[in-house]
Amino acid sequence: MRNVVRCGLIGFGTVGKGVYQLLQENAHLIKLRTGIDVQIVTICDLRTDLVRREVSGITVTDNWRDLLEDDSIDTIIELIGGIEPAKTMITECMKKGKDVVTANKKLLAEDGDQVFDLANSGSAKLGFEASIGGGIPCVVSLKSGLVGNRVHTVMGILNGTTNYILTRMYDKAIPFDDALREAQDLGFAEADPTFDIEGHDAGHKIALLSMIAYNKKVHFSNVQVQGITRITLLDIMYAYEMGYVIKLLGISRKIGDEFDIRVQPTMLPFKHPLASVRDEFNGIMYDNDMTGPVTLYGKGAGGLPTASSVVSDIVQMAQKDNIYENAISLEGEINYMAPGKRKCRYYLRLYSEDKAGILARVAGVLGNYDISIASVMQQEVEGTYVPIVITTHGANEEGMMRSIGEINKFEFISGDVVVIPVEDFE
Amino acid sequence: MRNVVRCGLIGFGTVGKGVYQLLQENAHLIKLRTGIDVQIVTICDLRTDLVRREVSGITVTDNWRDLLEDDSIDTIIELIGGIEPAKTMITECMKKGKDVVTANKKLLAEDGDQVFDLANSGSAKLGFEASIGGGIPCVVSLKSGLVGNRVHTVMGILNGTTNYILTRMYDKAIPFDDALREAQDLGFAEADPTFDIEGHDAGHKIALLSMIAYNKKVHFSNVQVQGITRITLLDIMYAYEMGYVIKLLGISRKIGDEFDIRVQPTMLPFKHPLASVRDEFNGIMYDNDMTGPVTLYGKGAGGLPTASSVVSDIVQMAQKDNIYENAISLEGEINYMAPGKRKCRYYLRLYSEDKAGILARVAGVLGNYDISIASVMQQEVEGTYVPIVITTHGANEEGMMRSIGEINKFEFISGDVVVIPVEDFE
Numbered sequence: 146m147r148n149v150v151r152c153g154l155i156g157f158g159t160v161g162k163g164v165y166q167l168l169q170e171n172a173h174l175i176k177l178r179t180g181i182d183v184q185i186v187t188i189c190d191l192r193t194d195l196v197r198r199e200v201s202g203i204t205v206t207d208n209w210r211d212l213l214e215d216d217s218i219d220t221i222i223e224l225i226g227g228i229e230p231a232k233t234m235i236t237e238c239m240k241k242g243k244d245v246v247t248a249n250k251k252l253l254a255e256d257g258d259q260v261f262d263l264a265n266s267g268s269a270k271l272g273f274e275a276s277i278g279g280g281i282p283c284v285v286s287l288k289s290g291l292v293g294n295r296v297h298t299v300m301g302i303l304n305g306t307t308n309y310i311l312t313r314m315y316d317k318a319i320p321f322d323d324a325l326r327e328a329q330d331l332g333f334a335e336a337d338p339t340f341d342i343e344g345h346d347a348g349h350k351i352a353l354l355s356m357i358a359y360n361k362k363v364h365f366s367n368v369q370v371q372g373i374t375r376i377t378l379l380d381i382m383y384a385y386e387m388g389y390v391i392k393l394l395g396i397s398r399k400i401g402d403e404f405d406i407r408v409q410p411t412m413l414p415f416k417h418p419l420a421s422v423r424d425e426f427n428g429i430m431y432d433n434d435m436t437g438p439v440t441l442y443g444k445g446a447g448g449l450p451t452a453s454s455v456v457s458d459i460v461q462m463a464q465k466d467n468i469y470e471n472a473i474s475l476e477g478e479i480n481y482m483a484p485g486k487r488k489c490r491y492y493l494r495l496y497s498e499d500k501a502g503i504l505a506r507v508a509g510v511l512g513n514y515d516i517s518i519a520s521v522m523q524q525e526v527e528g529t530y531v532p533i534v535i536t537t538h539g540a541n542e543e544g545m546m547r548s549i550g551e552i553n554k555f556e557f558i559s560g561d562v563v564v565i566p567v568e569d570f571e
Numbered sequence: 572m573r574n575v576v577r578c579g580l581i582g583f584g585t586v587g588k589g590v591y592q593l594l595q596e597n598a599h600l601i602k603l604r605t606g607i608d609v610q611i612v613t614i615c616d617l618r619t620d621l622v623r624r625e626v627s628g629i630t631v632t633d634n635w636r637d638l639l640e641d642d643s644i645d646t647i648i649e650l651i652g653g654i655e656p657a658k659t660m661i662t663e664c665m666k667k668g669k670d671v672v673t674a675n676k677k678l679l680a681e682d683g684d685q686v687f688d689l690a691n692s693g694s695a696k697l698g699f700e701a702s703i704g705g706g707i708p709c710v711v712s713l714k715s716g717l718v719g720n721r722v723h724t725v726m727g728i729l730n731g732t733t734n735y736i737l738t739r740m741y742d743k744a745i746p747f748d749d750a751l752r753e754a755q756d757l758g759f760a761e762a763d764p765t766f767d768i769e770g771h772d773a774g775h776k777i778a779l780l781s782m783i784a785y786n787k788k789v790h791f792s793n794v795q796v797q798g799i800t801r802i803t804l805l806d807i808m809y810a811y812e813m814g815y816v817i818k819l820l821g822i823s824r825k826i827g828d829e830f831d832i833r834v835q836p837t838m839l840p841f842k843h844p845l846a847s848v849r850d851e852f853n854g855i856m857y858d859n860d861m862t863g864p865v866t867l868y869g870k871g872a873g874g875l876p877t878a879s880s881v882v883s884d885i886v887q888m889a890q891k892d893n894i895y896e897n898a899i900s901l902e903g904e905i906n907y908m909a910p911g912k913r914k915c916r917y918y919l920r921l922y923s924e925d926k927a928g929i930l931a932r933v934a935g936v937l938g939n940y941d942i943s944i945a946s947v948m949q950q951e952v953e954g955t956y957v958p959i960v961i962t963t964h965g966a967n968e969e970g971m972m973r974s975i976g977e978i979n980k981f982e983f984i985s986g987d988v989v990v991i992p993v994e995d996f997e
Contacts, residue, residue: 167719167861175718178786274716280862282716289715290700290708292601293593293882360604418868421847435593435879436706439869442844443862453861456719465890 147219147463149182153212153243155234156224157190157199160248160275163448164222164455165200175456181463183456185222187212209234213241220462222455223247228256235260239269246458248275248451254349254365261362270465272458277303277350280450281443283429285457287357294433296358299397300568303350303408305425305445306341307373307393309333311381312423315390320378333425343372344393344408351395355406358431359399361479369407369484376410380494380563383522383534384412389492390420391565403482410565412492417570485543490519490567493537495552496530496559503557504533510551511537514544530559536567573645573889575608579638579669581660582650583616583625586674586701589874590648590881591626601882607889609882611648613638635660639667646885649673654682661686665695672884674701674877680775680791687788696891698884703729703776706876707869709855711883713783720859722784725823726994729776729834731851731871732767733799733819735759737807738849741816746804759851769798770819770834777821781832784857785825787905795833795910802836806920806989809948809960810838815918816846817991829908836991838918843996911969916945916993919963921978922956922985929983930959936977937963940970956985962993 154161168175168183176182187204189212190196196205204211209230212218221238223245225231231252235245236259245260247253253260253273264271274284278301287296302308306328313324325342328334340346348370355363373393384391389412397406413420418440422428427445432438444450497503508518522534537545549562580587594601594609602608613630615638616622622631630637635656638644647664649671651657657678661671662685671686673679679686679699690697700710704727713722728734732754739750751768754760766772774796781789799819810817815838823832839846844866848854853871858864870876923929934944948960963971975988 163861170860171719171721174721174786178714178718280859281865282712285716286708286712286867288604289887290711290883291879292604292886293597293879295597295600360600416847416849418847421842421844423842433706433879434596435589435875437870437876439707439867441712441865441867443865449861450863453717453719453859457716460718461715 148180149184150220150459150463151184151186151218152220152222152459153187153189153215153218154185154222154224155189155209155212156226157188157192157196158224159448160451160455161188161190161222161224162199163452164224167449167452167456175460179460179464181460183459186218187215213237213243218243220244220246220459222459223249224455226251228252232256232260236263239263239271242269244270244272244462246272246275246455246462248273248455250276250346250349250353254352258362270462272462273353274458275451275454277353278427278429278441279305279443279445279447280453281427281429281441281445282454282457283354283441284357284454285461286439286441287354287431291431291433291436291439294435296431296433297399298432299351299354299358299395299429300419300432301347301351301354301395301429302392302419302422302427303347303395303429303445304341304344304393305427306334306338307344307347308422308427309425310342311373311376311391311393314376314378315381315385318378318382321374321376342374344370347393347395347408351397351406351408354395354429355397355404358397359404359479363406363479367406367479367481369409371407371409373410375563377563379532380492380565383494384492387536388415389413389567390415392419392422394419394568400482400487403480403486405482405487412565412567414570417568485541485546487542488539489542490539490569491537491545492565492567493535493549494563495533497533498529498557499531500557506555507533507535507552510548514541514548516540516544516548574606575610576646576885576889577610577612577644578646578648578885579613579615579641579644580611580648580650581615581635581638582652583614583618583622584650585874586877586881587614587616587648587650588625589878590650593875593878593882601886605886605890607886609885612644613641639663639669644669646670646672646888648881648885649675650881652677654678658682658686662689665689665697668695670696670698670888672698672701672881672888674699674881676702676772676775676779680778684788696888698888699779700884701877701880703779704853704855704867705731705869705871705873706879707853707855707867707871708880708883709780709867710783710880711887712865712867713780713857717857717859717862717865720861722857722859723825724858725777725780725784725821725855726845726858727773727777727780727821727855728818728845728848728853729773729821729855729871730767730770730819731853732760732764733770733773734848734853735851736768737799737802737817737819740802740804741807741811744804744808747800747802768800770796773819773821773834777823777832777834780821780855781823781830784823785830785905789832789905793832793905793907795835797833797835799836801989803989805958806918806991809920810918813962814841815839815993816841818845818848820845820994826908826913829906829912831908831913838991838993840996843994911967911972913968914965915968916965916995917963917971918991918993919961919975919988921959921988923959924955924983925957926983932981933959933961933978936974940967940974942966942970942974
């Protein structure tokens with residue numbers, strides 16, 4: 146155990162400031178609890194004047210190599226995000242034996258091989274609790290708390306922006322665009338929200354959680370990602386009538402020897418542990434051989450919550466002289482399930498002309514692909530086209546996609562059929 | 572870090588068997604993840620023949636001193652429960668430098684001083700994740716994941732038996748006795764259920780969680796405990812109509828410099844993170860200065876879930892050479908809030924004769940104690956007595972108890988007034 150941890154902090158944005166504030170307020174508490182004195186000795190940020198106005202007793206620089214060359218710094222906190230220059234900073238520091246704590250999910254999920262290899266080689270330790278689920282201790286729960294379990298499924302609401310939008314659509318019965326605008330006004334969504342609403346952020350996070358759960362490298366490029374832009378208020382309302390909520394889920398599942406890892410809008414029954422995760426909150430469920438389902442939830446973003454996770458990693462790394470903690474690629478390459486092989490229940494919603502024989506033709510196509518219908522709902526409405534909602538029993542994804550391709554071609558259908566997988570819970 | 576952990580297991584009941592089975596199935600996985608080889612070398616149980624039939628390659632004894640005297644054993648897993656002989660076993664083993672993992676909440680909460688002092692002195696490490704919340708990693712989340720936080724509140728559904736009973740009463744609209752009998756038939760409640768339904772089990776657990784959260788010793792004798800035997804179906808139904816569920820909560824709260832620690836039936840709004848914790852599941856919420864509320868839930872009992880927590884502690888103790896982890900009494904004695912000082916909202920339900928002026932007299936008593944009424948519900952029913960439901964704004968507990976004492980004396984009241992505190996969530 147190291148009794149003193151001397152940190153170099155790179156990036157004095159929201160989370161960086163949060164780490165500084167947390168240590169100002171609670172460093173004595175951490176020392177009382179663990180015997181470890183966590184100190185920030187240098188902060189690196191291009192806006193040196195701004196930083197100097199906000200901190201005292203800490204060296205401020207705009208050159209990260211000052212941290213690299215300072216042998217008294219044993220731990221680097223990287224909070225600038227993105228691939229470069231973060232990757233160079235992290236790998237150079239690890240090569241010099243400095244432990245690294247990072248919130249950089251993009252780097253780790255898209256281009257993390259070199260960083261993970263350095264961690265596995267024992268050069269230095271790597272902590273990335275802050276990359277996933279803000280202040281929720283989801284990594285330590287999985288790595289330490291559930292260390293004795295084989296994980297079957299990781300499932301999470303991993304992006305606060307999209308969860309806020311879906312919650313507002315549901316609560317206020319407003320369309321996607323209005324909910325997005327409200328999220329932007331409140332600071333829950335970026336001016337360019339693409340990264341969040343297209344599911345990329347959640348994809349990075351489910352890739353990282355999968356690595357820990359299955360002890361294999363998972364690349365973001367192998368995660369099938371679908372966002373929420375095609376979710377309509379109508380589907381949210383139909384889901385509600387049937388006892389479901391629509392959530393953007395990251396799902397990672399071991400099926401036989403294969404792994405199905407994806408991000409997609411999913412219908413969850415009200416009693417599912419993740420169904421009640423609302424607003425900008427995140428929630429993560431691990432389903433394991435020994436414990437059964439274990440769920441965590443809390444604030445998935447923000448300066449102080451994320452700082453809590455940064456500090457948790459720093460303390461744990463100081464308490465352990467163990468390198469295996471980082472070993473997440475020891476069981477060889479992951480075997481991805483081929484797209485389309487997954488089987489699940491589906492919700493389909495289409496707009497059709499209101500005339501006889503239509504349901505028979507749609508059901509006929511589904512039947513050709515061995516898809517059996519569980520329920521049909523068609524309400525009388527005014528207008529040329531009427532909405533028809535169909536739920537299916539367990540169906541093969543490829544068959545479903547092919548049948549939808551055929552149904553979309555019917556001349557009596559308006560627009561594309563909306564397809565949403567349905568997750569059940571016991 | 573120790574690469575091999577040699578365990579002596581005392582008590583081959585449900586959890587003991589679970590630990591054995593978990594290691595049979597997943598020891599290789601734990602080694603892959605952490606580099607640590609966890610082995611059971613000796614099992615101590617009075618039923619040696621039974622144990623010998625179920626395990627192989629492990630020494631079996633009925634004398635725990637065989638484990639004490641075996642210097643090759645570095646870790647003791649105590650799973651017999653109760654105060655003696657467990658206390659002697661644990662303290663003797665710790666004095667010899669053996670780390671101890673235990674699920675013995677009763678010992679730690681009622682008579683744990685000597686054990687905690689040994690842990691704090693550095694003689695040996697102590698792990699008790701398995702004492703609280705079965706397979707939910709609630710201790711590691713708090714101790715490591717939230718180490719940088721000052722905890723304001725710990726709140727939990729900590730007893731599966733009572734949560735099962737309350738859930739069944741609610742779901743099936745059956746009275747307490749029927750739900751208890753069903754729980755007993757299914758093995759969720761003991762033949763003598765007193766320990767669970769009177770809240771003692773939850774009281775032990777909230778005492779232990781409070782110790783970790785506040786770094787102070789907390790004795791079970793200082794926890795105000797109230798069980799669920801006075802909760803009626805009628806109150807559950809009224810709660811539902813008002814948007815609440817009744818749960819047996821362990822609540823530990825820092826208010827100024829004082830601590831209010833108790834177990835009591837509590838009304839939670841539907842949207843509260845713990846409201847959706849159903850059946851025999853447990854759920855724990857920590858509300859912290861940096862992260863805000865963080866909630867965990869999962870199976871709160873059972874052989875394999877609890878074994879998962881036992882193994883998690885073993886691995887963490889092997890990874891750390893740090894004794895401060897156990898330091899839970901460094902900030903001096905805890906300052907308990909005087910009973911009655913707490914302020915909260917209340918639900919009151921009384922049976923009264925159906926005549927004029929009654930509400931005025933009841934409200935008059937409440938008013939004398941500065942308790943203001945938030946809502947009143949009185950429905951027309953057949954019979955001599957009608958139920959009246961009152962909710963109050965924030966009220967001082969002592970004033971509430973005194974006013975209830977007066978109201979109970981009114982000749983027009985039948986039975987005692989039911990009083991249930993109401994927790995809100997933002």
